[in-house]
Amino acid sequence: MKPLRPEILALEPSGIMKVAADHLDDPEVIPLWFGESDIVTPAFVREAAVRALEAGKTFYGPTRGHVPVREAIERYLHRVYGIAVHPDRITLPGSTMLTVMMTCQCILRPGDEVILISPYWPNIRTVVEVLGGVPIDVRLEEGPERWHLDLGRVEAAIGPRTKAIYVNSPSNPTGWIMQPHEQRALLELCREHGLALVADEVYHRNVFEGPDPAPSFLALAEEDEPVFVLNGFSKAWAMTGWRLGWMVHPKSLATPMRVLSEVNNTGATSFAQYGGIAALEQGEAFVAEFRERTRHNRDLVMRILGTHPRVRLLRPEGAFYAFPRIEGLADSLAFCRRLVAEEKVGTAAGYTFGRGNESHIRLCFAIRPERLEIALERIRDFLDRWP
Numbered sequence: 001m002k003p004l005r006p007e008i009l010a011l012e013p014s015g016i017m018k019v020a021a022d023h024l025d026d027p028e029v030i031p032l033w034f035g036e037s038d039i040v041t042p043a044f045v046r047e048a049a050v051r052a053l054e055a056g057k058t059f060y061g062p063t064r065g066h067v068p069v070r071e072a073i074e075r076y077l078h079r080v081y082g083i084a085v086h087p088d089r090i091t092l093p094g095s096t097m098l099t100v101m102m103t104c105q106c107i108l109r110p111g112d113e114v115i116l117i118s119p120y121w122p123n124i125r126t127v128v129e130v131l132g133g134v135p136i137d138v139r140l141e142e143g144p145e146r147w148h149l150d151l152g153r154v155e156a157a158i159g160p161r162t163k164a165i166y167v168n169s170p171s172n173p174t175g176w177i178m179q180p181h182e183q184r185a186l187l188e189l190c191r192e193h194g195l196a197l198v199a200d201e202v203y204h205r206n207v208f209e210g211p212d213p214a215p216s217f218l219a220l221a222e223e224d225e226p227v228f229v230l231n232g233f234s235k236a237w238a239m240t241g242w243r244l245g246w247m248v249h250p251k252s253l254a255t256p257m258r259v260l261s262e263v264n265n266t267g268a269t270s271f272a273q274y275g276g277i278a279a280l281e282q283g284e285a286f287v288a289e290f291r292e293r294t295r296h297n298r299d300l301v302m303r304i305l306g307t308h309p310r311v312r313l314l315r316p317e318g319a320f321y322a323f324p325r326i327e328g329l330a331d332s333l334a335f336c337r338r339l340v341a342e343e344k345v346g347t348a349a350g351y352t353f354g355r356g357n358e359s360h361i362r363l364c365f366a367i368r369p370e371r372l373e374i375a376l377e378r379i380r381d382f383l384d385r386w387p
């Protein structure tokens with residue numbers, strides 16, 4: 001046993017999987033636990049990948065992504081943000097998840113601290129721990145109308161070992177969207193303290209009001225400062241199973257990223273990358289349609305669940321999750337397990353999204369509205385008789 005790292009042996013499934021594991025094969029369960037819809041990737045994207053496959057795109061490619069897809073990302077960023085990003089800054093190594101891992105590999109040595117703006121997607125914490133780093137939670141506050149980032153608390157958490165701040169907007173699980181003035185202030189703080197900033201913007205097109213895409217750190221970051229803007233295809237174009245994402249990183253990392261990409265995955269799946277080009281270039285109608293569905297669903301959640309007397313739910317501004325606080329709840333895992341056993345609705349336990357979330361559950365509202373409505377009614381009935 002000696003050569004095995006204790007922190008690896010201690011790894012446990014997240015509070016999403018701990019609820020789901022025993023029920024994955026039950027067709028009666030309405031799944032709101034994972035971060036995806038029930039929509040198959042649009043046909044024009046699938047067809048582009050099939051064409052690439054038929055054309056023999058089955059070989060190794062450049063490890064930072066095939067040239068046509070990196071050029072398509074460059075054009076896309078210019079079109080949706082009006083920003084010219086130098087191609088040396090764009091890497092598509094595989095999934096968005098992999099961009100998180102590679103970014104942290106660029107920043108962290110064992111013992112280094114990373115401030116995680118919480119509630120957060122649990123995998124970010126696990127990446128930090130796998131690399132021997134130390135996650136430090138700074139929780140958003142639940143204001144009367146919106147989630148709120150208290151920059152003073154972020155600054156107070158910075159210590160001699162702090163290397164980076166991770167923030168995700170639009171946010172999984174809260175639906176919070178960071179405003180440009182908040183982004184500017186956080187970036188300034190990173191600059192003052194010499195910290196890297198990891199901005200996870202994978203939900204950039206999943207916005208209900210306000211600008212589309214959501215405000216991005218791309219608009220603020222200098223070409224060669226330690227800012228990593230992570231993005232991907234999963235959430236805007238219903239491509240979760242494709243494992244395709246990209247990042248914009250400091251220009252000086254072009255060569256190191258080529259090598260890191262080689263040792264992590266040796267590049268993203270070749271033919272899948274051509275599906276990615278189609279999504280970027282022909283995907284606007286789908287993005288808009290999906291946004292309408294999730295906005296409608298967000299309103300359903302607010303109406304059916306948000307009005308329950310035991311529920312406190314801030315209206316999600318983006319992404320496709322609701323993160324309600326349930327009055328009197330102290331054990332979110334037990335709650336979600338009982339909910340799935342008794343009502344056949346799969347949700348995720350709040351504790352897994354960082355400290356201070358034991359009274360919350362997360363539900364994904366991207367599935368078709370008729371099914372979502374049934375699930376919400378079941379949750380409401382459960383709450384009526386709980387505990």
Ligand SMILES: Cc1ncc(COP(=O)(O)O)c(C=O)c1O
Nearest residue numbers: 035095096097121168172232234
């Ligand atoms: C905040 C956040 N970042 C990154 C990812 C990873 O995305 P992908 O499936 O494209 O690897 C997810 C997936 O749920 C996420 O919620």
